[in-house]
Amino acid sequence: MAIEELQEIFDDKIKQEIKIEPKDWMPDDYRKTLIRQISQHAHSEIVGMLPEANWITRAPTLKRKAILIAKVQDEAGHGLYLYAAAETLGISREGMVDQLLCGRAKYSSIFNYPTLNWADIGAIGWLVDGAAIMNQVPLCRASFGPYSRAMIRICKEESFHQRQGYEILLTLSRGSKEQKAMAQDALNRWWWPSLMMFGPNDDASPHTVQSMKWKIKRFTNDELRQKFVDVCKEQADILGITIPDPDLKWNKERNHYDFGEINWEEFRNVIKGNGPCNKERLSARVSAHENGEWVREAALAHAKKRRKEVIA
Amino acid sequence: MINNEPLWEVFIRSKQGLDHKHVGSLHAADAQMAIENARDVYTRRMEGVSIWVVESKYIHASNPDEAASLYDPANDKIYRHPTFYNLPDELKYM
Ligand SMILES: [Fe+2]
Ligand SMILES: [Fe+2]
Numbered sequence: 001m002a003i004e005e006l007q008e009i010f011d012d013k014i015k016q017e018i019k020i021e022p023k024d025w026m027p028d029d030y031r032k033t034l035i036r037q038i039s040q041h042a043h044s045e046i047v048g049m050l051p052e053a054n055w056i057t058r059a060p061t062l063k064r065k066a067i068l069i070a071k072v073q074d075e076a077g078h079g080l081y082l083y084a085a086a087e088t089l090g091i092s093r094e095g096m097v098d099q100l101l102c103g104r105a106k107y108s109s110i111f112n113y114p115t116l117n118w119a120d121i122g123a124i125g126w127l128v129d130g131a132a133i134m135n136q137v138p139l140c141r142a143s144f145g146p147y148s149r150a151m152i153r154i155c156k157e158e159s160f161h162q163r164q165g166y167e168i169l170l171t172l173s174r175g176s177k178e179q180k181a182m183a184q185d186a187l188n189r190w191w192w193p194s195l196m197m198f199g200p201n202d203d204a205s206p207h208t209v210q211s212m213k214w215k216i217k218r219f220t221n222d223e224l225r226q227k228f229v230d231v232c233k234e235q236a237d238i239l240g241i242t243i244p245d246p247d248l249k250w251n252k253e254r255n256h257y258d259f260g261e262i263n264w265e266e267f268r269n270v271i272k273g274n275g276p277c278n279k280e281r282l283s284a285r286v287s288a289h290e291n292g293e294w295v296r297e298a299a300l301a302h303a304k305k306r307r308k309e310v311i312a
Numbered sequence: 313m314i315n316n317e318p319l320w321e322v323f324i325r326s327k328q329g330l331d332h333k334h335v336g337s338l339h340a341a342d343a344q345m346a347i348e349n350a351r352d353v354y355t356r357r358m359e360g361v362s363i364w365v366v367e368s369k370y371i372h373a374s375n376p377d378e379a380a381s382l383y384d385p386a387n388d389k390i391y392r393h394p395t396f397y398n399l400p401d402e403l404k405y406m
Contacts, residue, residue, distance in 0.1 A: 021376065023375070080338060087337070157356075
């Protein structure tokens with residue numbers, strides 16, 4: 001078939017909301033965009049385990065510890081669903097892992113911030129998983145089948161994450177004066193980086209228009225960020241803590257909250273690798289990978305030996 | 313980097329009486345580890361009572377470009393569907 005004809009079939013499927021599957025013809029740029037987006041997303045899930053894992057050994061109760069382990073294990077699962085979805089587009093697992101470990105691949109800037117105390121685990125569940133859900137729910141309808149299916153699976157698991165975080169803060173905010181102050185302090189530090197998770201403003205986001213045409217994205221960065229701010233305000237009020245933004249106020253005309261300007265300088269800086277924990281995160285991944293090398297080798301050697309025994 | 317763990321497709325029976333359904337894929341050195349990994353990756357919330365894994369290289373698939381001709385024989389046989397038949401309204405049960 002001529003390329004024009006293939007393109008036409010592809011465009012028609014997108015228009016009719018028919019999913020694109022791995023063996024279907026697709027434009028090169030669509031494939032590249034998906035590989036970039038899905039692999040970055042997978043890396044974020046994997047690196048995202050690190051800030052929370054930092055508190056597993058010091059969770060305040062056994063119950064909290066078991067919950068946090070389950071949550072972090074889910075994130076590992078999310079990374080694996082997404083790596084597998086990206087592999088259907090022709091990139092290898094080793095290729096993606098290499099890109100992450102050599103520092104070439106991006107992952108969400110939020111995970112380059114430190115978790116200083118237990119309240120941060122609450123703030124991450126509430127805000128970071130909350131922002132992730134806001135981003136991910138529309139991705140359940142992404143035009144590429146394997147991505148959409150992975151996102152459906154992920155979204156089912158995410159709401160537990162957000163609730164567990166919110167409940168940590170709820171407990172703190174109903175506790176002693178010091179505990180309430182911890183909850184406020186965590187919100188102060190995580191609020192702005194959470195807003196940055198939605199990416200640059202629409203006029204500075206070069207890929208958005210094309211991604212929306214391809215129905216990979218359904219909403220722009222600014223639209224999603226606005227929804228997030230709108231729902232968080234009420235949630236913060238219930239906790240009795242204050243969002244650290246003097247410009248946050250209800251705008252009756254827009255029917256949305258207005259909010260202050262994000263520090264884009266800081267955002268770009270963290271993306272470039274100069275956030276508080278970029279080096280620590282990457283070196284943790286590199287050493288995990290290197291220290292796991294002998295396990296992978298042993299597993300393969302064992303499998304090979306078993307195959308020989310079966311043949312003999 | 314040495315990682316030639318093969319790719320496996322995972323199929324899960326969500327409950328007794330239902331078919332195994334494809335849920336995704338994963339890498340593992342052998343079938344036993346693939347099943348154990350599948351348990352951890354795909355059944356953390358009791359999504360399954362039985363797991364099948366098969367190395368992806370053994371899956372043979374039809375070619376989507378030939379879908380039109382492949383399914384053509386089924387296309388014009390609408391008389392295979394019960395709705396094709398016009399029956400009198402008086403007929404209450406059939
Ligand atoms: Fe996740
Ligand atoms: Fe999560």
